[in-house]
Amino acid sequence: MIEVVNLTKRYGRHTAVDGVSFSVQKGEILGFLGPNGAGKTTTMRILTCYLPATEGTARVAGFDVFDQPLEVKRRIGYIPETPPLYPDMEVADFLGFCAKIKGVPGKDRPRRIDEAIEKTRLGDVRHKHIGKLSKGYRQRVGLAQAILASPDVLILDEPTAGLDPKQILETRELIKSLGGEHTIILSTHILPEVEVTCGRVVIINRGKVVAEDTPANLTARLRGSGGLRVEARGDTGPLFDLLRAVPGVVALRPKADGGDGISAFEVDAEAGRDLRGDLSRVVVGAGFDLVGLSRLGMSLEEIFLQITTTDSTNGEAPEAPAPAATVDTTEAS
Amino acid sequence: MTSLRNVSAIVEKEWRHYFGSPIAYVLLFVWTFLFGRFFQVAFEYFLLASARQGGMEMGMAPKMSLNEWVLRPLFQNMAVVALFVIPMLTMRLFAEEKRQGTIELLATNPLTDWQIVLGKFFAATGLFGFMILVSLVNFVPLWVYAQNPPEWKPVATGVLALLLYGASLIAIGTFISTLTRNQIVAGILSFCAFLALLTLGWADDPAAGPVQQVIAYLSVTAHMEDMAKGVLDLKDIVFYLTFTGFGLFLAQQSVESQRWRA
Numbered sequence: 349m350i351e352v353v354n355l356t357k358r359y360g361r362h363t364a365v366d367g368v369s370f371s372v373q374k375g376e377i378l379g380f381l382g383p384n385g386a387g388k389t390t391t392m393r394i395l396t397c398y399l400p401a402t403e404g405t406a407r408v409a410g411f412d413v414f415d416q417p418l419e420v421k422r423r424i425g426y427i428p429e430t431p432p433l434y435p436d437m438e439v440a441d442f443l444g445f446c447a448k449i450k451g452v453p454g455k456d457r458p459r460r461i462d463e464a465i466e467k468t469r470l471g472d473v474r475h476k477h478i479g480k481l482s483k484g485y486r487q488r489v490g491l492a493q494a495i496l497a498s499p500d501v502l503i504l505d506e507p508t509a510g511l512d513p514k515q516i517l518e519t520r521e522l523i524k525s526l527g528g529e530h531t532i533i534l535s536t537h538i539l540p541e542v543e544v545t546c547g548r549v550v551i552i553n554r555g556k557v558v559a560e561d562t563p564a565n566l567t568a569r570l571r572g573s574g575g576l577r578v579e580a581r582g583d584t585g586p587l588f589d590l591l592r593a594v595p596g597v598v599a600l601r602p603k604a605d606g607g608d609g610i611s612a613f614e615v616d617a618e619a620g621r622d623l624r625g626d627l628s629r630v631v632v633g634a635g636f637d638l639v640g641l642s643r644l645g646m647s648l649e650e651i652f653l654q655i656t657t658t659d660s661t662n663g664e665a666p667e668a669p670a671p672a673a674t675v676d677t678t679e680a681s
Numbered sequence: 682m683t684s685l686r687n688v689s690a691i692v693e694k695e696w697r698h699y700f701g702s703p704i705a706y707v708l709l710f711v712w713t714f715l716f717g718r719f720f721q722v723a724f725e726y727f728l729l730a731s732a733r734q735g736g737m738e739m740g741m742a743p744k745m746s747l748n749e750w751v752l753r754p755l756f757q758n759m760a761v762v763a764l765f766v767i768p769m770l771t772m773r774l775f776a777e778e779k780r781q782g783t784i785e786l787l788a789t790n791p792l793t794d795w796q797i798v799l800g801k802f803f804a805a806t807g808l809f810g811f812m813i814l815v816s817l818v819n820f821v822p823l824w825v826y827a828q829n830p831p832e833w834k835p836v837a838t839g840v841l842a843l844l845l846y847g848a849s850l851i852a853i854g855t856f857i858s859t860l861t862r863n864q865i866v867a868g869i870l871s872f873c874a875f876l877a878l879l880t881l882g883w884a885d886d887p888a889a890g891p892v893q894q895v896i897a898y899l900s901v902t903a904h905m906e907d908m909a910k911g912v913l914d915l916k917d918i919v920f921y922l923t924f925t926g927f928g929l930f931l932a933q934q935s936v937e938s939q940r941w942r943a
Contacts, residue, residue, distance in 0.1 A: 396789040400941060421791040432786035434694070436701050448690035449790045451683060493786075 349374045349531040355404035364390040366555035377527040379542030380535040382552040388535040396426045425499040429506045431490025435479030450497040464492040484515045502532045520545050576615045579640030580631050584611040596621045691800020716816035719758040723751045747831040756839040756909040764875045771854025772868035774801045779862040794936045809847045835911025842908030845921035852928025859935040
């Protein structure tokens, strides 16, 4: 359905997208994962014919985005990161306008608009001005606009950004239900999001594809070497010696935030080993109270570090990770 | 067929915006108020002058025409008012889409740049035409009460002239609106451009060289003169249509090129 070959976009000297290739099958949901500024939005903008590529080709449903933009645009529903909406229009009027420019025939328009409003649960704000809606509702209006003409391909740039947890869950459910019928590309910088919704993930960093796999494989690969956090009541010294002696522990770092007689450590385990059982037995067996044991949530920076250092084929390693800025903790503890 | 539908969708959206905000009402008020006021002034002056002439020996004085004394100054005054009003009609057309990011919505839907540009141009020109139409109410008493009511043809020519002249300014204003994401900047630049076009007409001097005459020819206001008098000249119509087409072409090129520079 979507074929991207060696796509490159340069802005002057800066290369935003650097030789990206991937393809998406019909009905598949592809997650596009990467930190801010990795080139996700630029790639999506090229696919939606908003920007021309510097090099490479992209085809949607067999049509080239450069040579036949109208054919491509007819088959795509797209929401940019901040949904482009007219604040002084009512929701229903806005969708009516979108239906018209998407070429939905006049007699189908009311039905399509009703369907889109129902799917995105916008019924109670139908006649409100968009400018007065909350961020969550606006995001949904954007989504309603994208699915309005029932396009073959949906391109969603961070569809859950700025939503509250309940809305995030609802939106993910909606996206999942749209898969199969539609081919979807979804960008995000949140790892659990792709685990929940996507069949396949492309990880992009600094304009390059650094990994491509199913979310299950990817997370398994990452989790195997993921860190653990151990908290126990007792002095740091003896606990440190105790934990270091556990087979499979690669690195052990005491953490300052003990307080109340509690010592905390971060443990890096050997790849593929789950040490939680061993660690808990050791601590309790030595007479200490185990008060906390959890997996550390991995920030994307750490994931990139993992991927770029373990896959030697991918050349240059990124700089040292910044202190986990975008950790999503839904997965951790 | 589809292109017509797309253009009309844009027109409808722009009208929704014009009438969903105070802008259309304010401009309608200003325009019709000034139209009425200039009409009144010209008409009173006409009454005064014809009364004075009536005191002179009969038969000697040429018959004073309403067209010459009322319509022509009125349409010329309104042409100057349009220099102020039209930037307010056109400044937001593209600048606001760019600032709001909604240009991305238009650009990623199956619309061509021409459809977007034409839709916006027709929306603004339609509102301008509506403003002229509303202000024509002023003429009704002339037909009802005047002993020699004006002929309708010069009035129609004047209206057509104002509309063509307005359309050419709107095309330029639309183009200027594509250049910035700030409406105010677009408005001020358009106003400056219109003033520059006005002053070009002042270079008109039969004794001047060909370069100066060409420059004078480009003045949008100069072409109003004959038409406001009621003289319909194909040359002037072609001038305005060409000017409008050129402005729209620039707008379309600008919209397209911004995608490459983005």
